[in-house]
Amino acid sequence: MKTGELKTISESLISTFNEAGKISINLYKKGLKIQIKEDKSPVCNGDIEVNELITKKIKEVTPNLPIISEETVDLNVRNTAKIFWLIDPIDGTKEYIAGKDEYTLNAALVINSVPVLGLVGVPKKNRLFYSYGPGESYLIEEGKTKKINCAKQQPKGQIVALSSVMKPSDIILNKLREFKVNSIVKMASSYKFCVIASGEYDIYAARERANEWDYAAGHAIAQNAGAIIKTLDEKPFLYGKEDYKNPSLLIKRSENLDD
DSSP, X not given: OOHHHHHHHHHHTHHHHHHHHHHHHHHHHHOOOEEEOTTSOEEEHHHHHHHHHHHHHHHHHSTTSOXXXXXXXXXXXXXXXXXXXXXXXXXXXXXXXXXXXXXEEEEEEEETTEEEEEEEEEGGGTEEEEEOSTTOEEEEETTEEEEOOOOXXXXXXXXXXXXXXXXXXXXXXXXXXTTTOOEEEEOOSTHHHHHHHTTSSOEEEEOSOSBHHHHHHHHHHHHHHTOEEEOTTSOBOOOOOTTOBOXXXXXXXXXXXTO
């Protein structure tokens, strides 16, 4: 697909993401209906309704492309597609259920192992990130759209890492020391990718965890904004694995995190 076509696809999904974000908030206010999945993780009616809305719109926009969603995927069927959508309707369901504000709505288009297009909605922060190609990552906030490019927002000399847990493992801490990290902030969901893309934070490292739909949309936004995304051992971070499992991850805002 050409950049113009990807631009049209991504922008056609913005209003749907805004609507889905409002629905997620309204459902929470009414009281969520929560169930526990086989893997012991929670799922609620918010996940399901957001998934249905986003999936319906994507089917209208790209009717011939397969859609893989966390809420409908059959893990017994191996993924063999070269071009496909990955959807995580609510990443950070536990955060969502707890009434916190870092949960996200996610959709990414993967082409030949690379997420080239992504949308990440952050309803409670009134932020929507989207991207459709290198150098084409954007943040919509307070009705204004601005291009983001990983430009450093922290003061000179401050290198701030993100973590999905309160106490990172020694492996992760040692990796962060290599980059002279001064402090670590705990943050949930794919929002981590987005605030590296915006330059608000500098680096995120993680051991093998989660599935491709958890990362893909944020990956597209951060990488297209200029971030460097690889595994901890400096290998390419690719998508389209048969079992959807993520390898380790290292996202850097730039090669020199103090610039």
